[in-house]
Amino acid sequence: MICFNASDLRPVLIEARTHASPVVLVKDQGVYMLSEKSDAPDNGQPRLIAYAVGCNPDTVPFDEWWHxxxxxxxxxxxxxxxxxxxxxxxxxxxxxxxxxxxxDATCLYMNAVEP
Incomplete structure (x- = not known):
């Protein structure tokens, strides 16, 4: 199971709703979520990205987040x-x-849980 902390994910979700844009779940260099649309590229700010716990390649050693x-x-x-x-x-x-x-092989299952 992969977990996203609300404090990290909340700004991404608000941005997606502000832009009426899908939330994108990505697995490549780590596991993260971001809004498909963002003002960040236009205003020079970095994109809002929420990494899953233990899956941020900038803070977790490669072997750990990869496994x-x-x-x-x-x-x-x-x-x-x-x-x-x-x-x-x-x-x-x-x-x-x-x-x-x-x-599993065919589905993603999401569950909100109290911290």
Missing amino acids: RSRGEFGGDDFVEYLDQDSAIFDRVIDDGWNLEIRA
């Missing part, structure tokens, strides 16, 4: 587009709950 992401999502990189208005994201934004994601 964690591969263990949950397999070896292939992917991009998954999620509805920014999903009710599960309300729990993250409004209640400060963390988001857990797990996967």
